[in-house]
Amino acid sequence: MAEGFLYHSQQKKNLEERGKQYFNDLLTRSFFLQSSFVRKFVMHDLLNDLTKYVCADFYFRLKFDKRNCIPKTTCHFSFSFAYFSFAFTHDVRFFDRFRSLTYAKRLRSFVHITNNVMYLGFPCQFEIIDQLFSKLKFLHVLFINRDKNLKEVPNFVGDLKHFHSLDLSCTSIQKLPDSVGLLYNLLTLKLNCCQYLKELPSSLHKLTKLRCLEYEDTQVIKMPMHFRELKNLHVLSTFCVNRDTKVISSKQLGGLNLHGRLSINELQNIVNSLDALE
Known part of the structure; x- marks a missing residue:
């Protein structure tokens, strides 16, 4: 979805259904194979080599691709390491290679592959993230999850108009800047397990194309104003009932076209049962 592969004017299915269909087609053709891990899939070695x-x-792919520098033609970049391996196997040269990403002007995706392992980040993290956000204007996908060193998101994140998918789960951020509301092409926003996150940006309602919003296991206990304007929202992990029903009430959920599971928190704040019914 983030790369725009699922859009088709002839088909009436929504993007999520279309994506599932495409994936299942690739699975039946053995492009992907079922992994021994539950709900995990892999590629055959020969097919992987071909791609x-x-x-x-x-x-x-940092650590896997044997090159001295990152080519300027790179469109998709990924890296993977854990805190216990970082301390002993990475030196200063690693960071120089990391900064060379700013010369890859066509970069569309920046992905940290976690494999469910927590890591402690790396020196000058904010400086490097700051460079990425300010120079890589065509990023579509940014996954920087499970990094406890990440505590702040630069305000000029709103300049990245091409963002489609943003995952900052399991980081130490306390809030997102209101400039996030300028990311009018954003489709997916994941903030799960950000244990210091206390509020969602007040400009969230401006993300009218947003289809997925997840923020499970955070300190967020109220929804921002005008939440009902997110008409394209299909996936919502949690809805918090506000105490001030004049700002936003539970009945606004009735205007959304949600799919899958939903947790509704702070139910004690419901004053009017008719709001809950709606």
Whole structure:
């Protein structure tokens, strides 16, 4: 979805259903294989080698691709390391290579592959993130999750108009800047397990294309104003009932076209049972 592969004017299915169909088609053709882990999938080694050969100039995987520098043609960048390996196996040269990303002007995705392992981040993290946000104007996908060193998101994140998917789960951020409301192409926003996050940005309602909003296991206990304007929202992990029903009440959920599961918190704040019914 983030790369725009699911749009088709002829089909009436929503993007999520279309994506599931495409994935299942690839699965039946053995492009993907079921992993021994539950709900995990892998690629066959030969197919993986083929795709790496075909896409060599556009993809770069830190630690796996044997190159001295990141090509300027790189469109998709990923990295993976854990805190226990970082302390002993990475030196200053690693960070120099990381900063060279700013020369990849076509970069569309920046992904940290966690494998469910927490890591402690790396020196000058904010400086590097600051550079990425300010220079890589065409990013579509940004996953920087499970990094406890990340405590702040630069205000000029709103300049990244091409953002489609943003995942900052399991970081130490306390809030997002209101400039997030300028990301009018954003489709997915994930903030799960951000244990210091206390509120959602007041400009959230401006993300009218947003389809997925997740913020489970945070300190958020109220919804921002005008939440009902998120008409394209399909996935919502949690809804918190506000004490001030004049600002936003539970009945606003009735105007959304949600799918899947939903947790509704702070139910003690419901004053009018008719609001709950709606």
